[in-house]
Amino acid sequence: MSRRVHSACFSFLPLALALLLGACAGNSNAFSSRYPDNDENQLARLMERIQSTPPQGAPPIAVGVTGDPQQLFAYDLHARKVLWKQPVRAQFSPMLAGNYVLLQEQSGQVVGRSLRDGVQRFSIDTDSMVLNGAGGSDELIALTLTSGAGSYARSRVFLVRNGSVAWNRNLKFQAGVPAVVGSMVLVPWGNLFLTALDSESGAEVARIRITDAVLSHVIADRGNVYTGSQHGVGRVTSAIGRGALHSGPFYAPPKDELPGRPVFLRDAYHANPVLPPASAQHRIRLEWQPVMVDDQTLGMQDGNLYLVFYRFVLALDPSNYAVRWIYNNDADLVGAAAQPGGVAFADDAGGVGFLSARSGRPAWRETNSLPATTLSMPASGAELAVNDEAPSPTVLRESLLAAAQDLDARLVPVRLFVVRHLAALDDPEATSNLLTLCDDARTSPPVREAACTALANRKIGGDHLLRALERHAGFLEGTQAPPVGSLARAAAAQSEKRAAPLLVAHLKDPETRSQDLPDLITSLRALEDRSAAQPLGDFLALYHADAVDEHVVRALELVPDALVHLSGPVSAPVLQTVADDELAVPSVRASAKAALAALEAQTGAAEAAQAAATAATTKEAEAEVAAQTAVPTPAEVRPSHLTSEHITAALLPSREKLQACLKEAKPPQFQARVVLMIEEGDAKMISVMPVELQGCIEPLIAGVVFPRTKVIKRERLTYIIKR
Numbered sequence: 190m191s192r193r194v195h196s197a198c199f200s201f202l203p204l205a206l207a208l209l210l211g212a213c214a215g216n217s218n219a220f221s222s223r224y225p226d227n228d229e230n231q232l233a234r235l236m237e238r239i240q241s242t243p244p245q246g247a248p249p250i251a252v253g254v255t256g257d258p259q260q261l262f263a264y265d266l267h268a269r270k271v272l273w274k275q276p277v278r279a280q281f282s283p284m285l286a287g288n289y290v291l292l293q294e295q296s297g298q299v300v301g302r303s304l305r306d307g308v309q310r311f312s313i314d315t316d317s318m319v320l321n322g323a324g325g326s327d328e329l330i331a332l333t334l335t336s337g338a339g340s341y342a343r344s345r346v347f348l349v350r351n352g353s354v355a356w357n358r359n360l361k362f363q364a365g366v367p368a369v370v371g372s373m374v375l376v377p378w379g380n381l382f383l384t385a386l387d388s389e390s391g392a393e394v395a396r397i398r399i400t401d402a403v404l405s406h407v408i409a410d411r412g413n414v415y416t417g418s419q420h421g422v423g424r425v426t427s428a429i430g431r432g433a434l435h436s437g438p439f440y441a442p443p444k445d446e447l448p449g450r451p452v453f454l455r456d457a458y459h460a461n462p463v464l465p466p467a468s469a470q471h472r473i474r475l476e477w478q479p480v481m482v483d484d485q486t487l488g489m490q491d492g493n494l495y496l497v498f499y500r501f502v503l504a505l506d507p508s509n510y511a512v513r514w515i516y517n518n519d520a521d522l523v524g525a526a527a528q529p530g531g532v533a534f535a536d537d538a539g540g541v542g543f544l545s546a547r548s549g550r551p552a553w554r555e556t557n558s559l560p561a562t563t564l565s566m567p568a569s570g571a572e573l574a575v576n577d578e579a580p581s582p583t584v585l586r587e588s589l590l591a592a593a594q595d596l597d598a599r600l601v602p603v604r605l606f607v608v609r610h611l612a613a614l615d616d617p618e619a620t621s622n623l624l625t626l627c628d629d630a631r632t633s634p635p636v637r638e639a640a641c642t643a644l645a646n647r648k649i650g651g652d653h654l655l656r657a658l659e660r661h662a663g664f665l666e667g668t669q670a671p672p673v674g675s676l677a678r679a680a681a682a683q684s685e686k687r688a689a690p691l692l693v694a695h696l697k698d699p700e701t702r703s704q705d706l707p708d709l710i711t712s713l714r715a716l717e718d719r720s721a722a723q724p725l726g727d728f729l730a731l732y733h734a735d736a737v738d739e740h741v742v743r744a745l746e747l748v749p750d751a752l753v754h755l756s757g758p759v760s761a762p763v764l765q766t767v768a769d770d771e772l773a774v775p776s777v778r779a780s781a782k783a784a785l786a787a788l789e790a791q792t793g794a795a796e797a798a799q800a801a802a803t804a805a806t807t808k809e810a811e812a813e814v815a816a817q818t819a820v821p822t823p824a825e826v827r828p829s830h831l832t833s834e835h836i837t838a839a840l841l842p843s844r845e846k847l848q849a850c851l852k853e854a855k856p857p858q859f860q861a862r863v864v865l866m867i868e869e870g871d872a873k874m875i876s877v878m879p880v881e882l883q884g885c886i887e888p889l890i891a892g893v894v895f896p897r898t899k900v901i902k903r904e905r906l907t908y909i910i911k912r
Contacts (some may be wrong), residue, residue, distance in 0.1 A: 194605055210224075218393075218627060219346075219393040220384060224393055224396055226397065227398055227430050228396075231395040231396070232395055232427065232429075232430040235385050235424075236371075236426070237412050238373060239373075242370050242371030242412070245369075247287070248567065248570070249266040249570020250265055250266065250272065250304045250305075251266075251533075251564055252290040252304070252564070253557050253562075253565070254279050254283060254292075254561060254563055255560060255562065256439055256562050259278060260274045260276055261302070262274035262558075262561075263290065263305075263307060264535070264541060264564075266533065266541070266570040269541070269555050269556060271557065271558060271559060272304075273306055274307070275302070275307045277300075277863040278295040279295070279465075280294055280295045281319070281320065281463040281464065281466070282468075283563075284320065284322070284332075286330045286331075286332065287324075287326050287327050288325070288328060289302065289303065289304060289310065289325060293319065293320040293463075293503065298313060299313045299315055299334070311353060311354065313334075313347060315424050316334070318335055318336040319334065319462060319463055320332060320333075321334065321335045321363075321366065321462050322457060322605045323367070324367050324369050324409065325349075325691075328350060328351045329348075329349075329369050330348070330349040331348055331367040331368070331369050332346075332367070333346050333347075334366050334490070335363050335462070337363075337648060338363065342363045343361055343362075344361075344362060344363055344378065345357055345484070346358045346360070346364060346367065346374070348374060350388075356390075358386070359758065360378060362382075363379065364376055365404065365407075366406040366455075367407055369388070370409050372389065373394070374386040374387075374388055375407040375409075375414065376455070377405050378404075379879045380400055381399055381400065382396060382397065382398055382404065383396070383404050385397050394865065397425075398424035398432060399432050399433060399434045400432050400433065401433045402417060402420060402421065402423070402435065403418035403458075404418065405456065406418065406454050406455075408422070410478065410479060410568060417439075417454065418454055418457075419454045419455070419456050420453070421434075421439060421442065422440055422453075422487070423440070424439075424481065424487055438481065439487060440479070440487045445510055445585045447510065447606070448602035448606045449603070451473050451474050451497075452475065453475055453477075457671075466562045468563070471563045472498070472499050472523060473497065474496075475495070475496055475497075476497060476525045476526055476527045476530075477490070477495065478490035478526075478527040478568060488507065490529060490546075491527075491529070492506070492546075493527070493546055494506075495525065495527055495532045496603075498533060498602070499521050499522065499599055499603075500517055500518045500519070500530060501518070501600065501603055502515070502518070502522065502525065502549070503603070506533075513579065513585075514548060514549030514580050514588065515549065515579075515585075515592050516550075516551075517535070517595070518545055519540070520538035521541060522534050522535065522536050523536060523563050524563065524564030524565060525566065526567065527568075528543075528569050528572045530545070530574065531552060531574075532546070533570070535561065538556070538560055539556055539558045539560050540556045541558045542554030543776055545575040545577050547579050548579060549580065550575075552573040572684060582616060586611065586616060586619055589614075592604060593622075593632075593636060594625075594629070594632070595612065596631065598633065601633050601636060604633070605639050606635060608639045608640050608643060611623060612640075612647070615649070616649075617649050618650070618655045620649060620650025620679075620713070623643050623644040623647065623648065624644055624654075624657055624671075625639045626640035627641040628657070628671055628672055628739075641675040644675045645675045645708075646678075648683055650683075651683050651688075654676050654679050654680055654683070657672075658692065658695065662698070662700035670695070670700050670701055672705070673692075673708075673709055674702075674708035675694055675710070677709045678711075680716065681712035684716070686717075688712075690718075690720070692712060693721050696709055696713070696728055703738050703740035703741045703744075704740045706744035710745060713751060714747075714750070714754050717754075718755075719755050722755040722759070725748050725751055725755070726760060728748060729749070729752070729763060729781075732745060734770065734774060735774075743762055744779045745777040746777055747780075749767070749777075749780045749784035750783075752764065752784065753787055753788050759876075761879050761880075762879045762880055762881065764784050770784045820849055827896070827898050828896055828898050828899070829898060829900070830900055830904060831895065831896065831901050832877050833908060839893050839894070839895045839896070840893060841892065843889045843890070847886060847889055850886050850889070851882070851910065851912050852912065854879075854881060854882055854885075858912075859911065861879070861882050861909070862908075862909055863908045863909075863910060864876040864877075864901050864907050865874070865907075865908060867903065867904050867906065868902075868903040870894050870895045870897045872890055872893065872895070874905065
């Protein structure tokens with residue numbers, strides 16, 4: 190297809206004459222493959238005609254279809270009453286266009302009725318095609334019928350004037366949703382093209398071809414013309430002549446997925462582009478109205494996108510889908526439209542109303558409509574000037590919690606969406622709200638799981654965690670255990686050390702759910718409260734041979750590493766007991782052995798480091814002695830460092846009592862390892878392994894005076910007592 194072909198007709202004829210001569214104004218062969226696209230002269234004249242067209246209004250009338258027996262009815266949003274109703278057999282949902290409502294009926298015809306009185310003004314045989322879209326201004330109506338796809342696609346564009354078909358044009362492509370702009374009909378087609386047809390002659394007067402987007406809808410709104418698809422929408426400006434919709438003002442919704450996956454714009458090129466009246470998709474939709482923020486910025490009316498999901502309406506930030514407010518209706522919503530100042534809505538119980546764009550509160554609400562399965566609303570007419578404020582953070586948070594607590598199973602996707610936004614709030618009280626959802630057995634499992642996961646990742650709200658952890662299951666008190674696992678993970682994420690004793694209490698509580706134990710033990714390790722070591726050791730000793738379920742086994746597998754981390758060598762006896770127990774759960778026994786090996790490696794590394802430090806100290810001391818010129822007096826002679834021989838000599842008076850400690854231990858021990866920290870001849874720290882010998886050996890060593898050395902710093906020595 191040629192591009193930027195010069196139009197001789199428009200070069201030499203005045204515009205008015207060109208419009209009269211259909212053959213010259215586009216060859217009268219609309220949608221021909223030979224017609225030039227992106228011609229600069231044609232696009233300049235197209236923009237002149239768009240800019241000279243005054244803003245177009247639409248009657249403030251909504252139309253809907255009831256359930257069986259079906260009736261098509263109109264509701265006046267200004268007068269707030271039903272205007273008329275007619276029995277119909279609707280095949281698809283009704284469409285508003287100018288002063289008309291168009292409905293494809295099961296008779297195989299598209300019927301056009303007056304919005305004011307419901308009187309049929311015209312009908313068009315569909316020829317097995319589908320009414321794909323319509324647009325209009327007053328008595329001038331354009332509509333497209335389409336069928337098939339790809340090489341089998343065919344469409345027909347009709348122009349209706351004053352209730353009579355003025356002309357129609359065929360094309361071998363799918364045609365999208367048209368619009369009437371002044372004396373032109375703008376038709377998107379074939380994914381990439383936008384054609385301007387003269388409303389008088391039906392001749393093509395300009396064609397736009399873009400390469401960076403899909404064109405399936407044209408929207409004429411308050412003096413501006415927009416085009417786009419479910420991927421985004423742009424304003425029609427002279428910049429579009431470069432073949433790029435993104436070159437001018439353009440808006441694309443965020444890539445994040447919304448509940449129910451509502452489309453930004455209906456896919457007019459889908460195999461089934463229009464929905465039947467009873468489709469559930471009427472209850473899940475995204476509503477918006479374009480507006481020019483400035484000459485270069487295309488935004489959304491009042492800065493909102495509106496997500497309609499059954500009974501909910503959520504006002505979303507167009508840039509990131511952040512929730513600004515949420516409204517919960519009594520009945521399912523079957524129609525909605527963004528309008529200046531807010532969003533108009535209708536429900537399946539006959540309710541109609543208007544929500545404020547800033548607060549989400551109803552500016553007005555009536556219950557005098559008809560119960561409908563679908564209802565189409567105009568772009569204006571329901572608005573009411575409302576001087577209110579956006580909800581406070583507290584009100585927003587409470588409304589999010591209320592929505593998440595709704596027990597309607599159909600609303601689970603939007604409730605999950607709400608939980609994510611509740612978790613993102615920088616408010617300690619949101620932690621309490623998530624805890625409420627996580628702790629409530631009535632909450633739908635997916636929502637409860639999402640709340641528990643979000644709770645575990647919270648970085649604020651520690652006081653709420655502590656209060657929840659204070660609660661235990663009690664029959665007489667009528668209380669249940671809190672979600673300990675999630676609370677434990679949250680406490681660890683917040684480094685909330687005050688939670689450690691409370692978690693230990695739940696570790697000892699037999700009512701604690703087994704699935705909470707792995708998270709509880711992992712969190713106790715992360716909190717690094719050494720007082721938790723003894724309870725963890727008791728838990729391991731008590732249950733290491735009891736494979737109650739996979740959660741208990743996993744918890745037991747985690748304990749050995751936690752013990753080594755919290756108490757080091759002191760944990761060796763209980764680990765050795767588990768490692769030697771042939772009745773222990775194999776994986777738990779293996780975990781204990783691995784912890785012992787790690788402990789041994791740590792001890793060996795510490796001893797090696799001590800030996801290296803001692804050798805360095807000895808070398809330093811010897812150098813100092815060699816450097817001394819004066820001969821020390823006998824009173825000044827000190828060893829350069831302590832050795833095992835010095836310790837043996839110092840402990841010689843207590844040797845028999847120390848060996849008695851080994852013999853009388855239960856079970857008797859063959860040796861004991863003593864770690865000493867000595868400074869100026871005094872033992873500042875005495876650590877004995879096995880720990881059971883600490884009480885017997887420590888008093889015998891505590892009073893011993895060891896030789897003083899030339900080393901000023903404390904010396905650490907490991908000494909073995911043998912039988």
